Amino acid sequence: MPNWEVRLSSSRGVPYYYNSETRESSWEAPSGLTQEEIVSLPGAKQYLSCDKPAQVRASHLLVKHQGSRRPSSWKERNITRSKEEAIEMLKGYAREINGSAEKFAELATVHSDDNSHSKGGDLGFFRPGQMQKHFEEATYALKVGEISDIVSTDSGVHLILRTA
Numbered sequence: 001m002p003n004w005e006v007r008l009s010s011s012r013g014v015p016y017y018y019n020s021e022t023r024e025s026s027w028e029a030p031s032g033l034t035q036e037e038i039v040s041l042p043g044a045k046q047y048l049s050c051d052k053p054a055q056v057r058a059s060h061l062l063v064k065h066q067g068s069r070r071p072s073s074w075k076e077r078n079i080t081r082s083k084e085e086a087i088e089m090l091k092g093y094a095r096e097i098n099g100s101a102e103k104f105a106e107l108a109t110v111h112s113d114d115n116s117h118s119k120g121g122d123l124g125f126f127r128p129g130q131m132q133k134h135f136e137e138a139t140y141a142l143k144v145g146e147i148s149d150i151v152s153t154d155s156g157v158h159l160i161l162r163t164a
Helices: 036-039 083-098 102-113 115-119 135-143
Strands: 004-008 015-019 022-026 054-065 122-126 152-153 156-162
Touching: 004 054, 036 115, 036 122, 054 083, 054 115, 083 102, 083 156, 102 156, 115 122, 115 156, 135 156
Parallel strands: none
Antiparallel strands: 004 015, 015 022, 054 122, 054 156, 152 156
């Protein structure tokens, strides 16, 4: 077997693959290795979680507030609402959604404060380390089709719908 091992990225906090012979590194598993070979690589047991999917897909409905990292959006140049007001808005949207993915997309299209609004809130697929920690943890904790409680990040407050 080639000299591949699994290491943990100090900058992103996620595992990656490293070949000590060629000094090549990759976020993706090396091609040509079976799943059995991958899980037997040095570091695999420590850094690769077998019960966590490699990637998930989610949509969100984001409401920004004055404490958000960038308190502006496509529909409001200067957002002045408080975090508490943003949470109350999301609670209202959650009651309207009532578990419906279609209603979620409809409301995200009109109300989400980021560019995902044009896609019904769809963020596409992402892997560990690509989203803010609380957002990622909440998404991975959901089953496909489930909608989160309110999740707070530096971007604002979210409802998250896991789609894959």
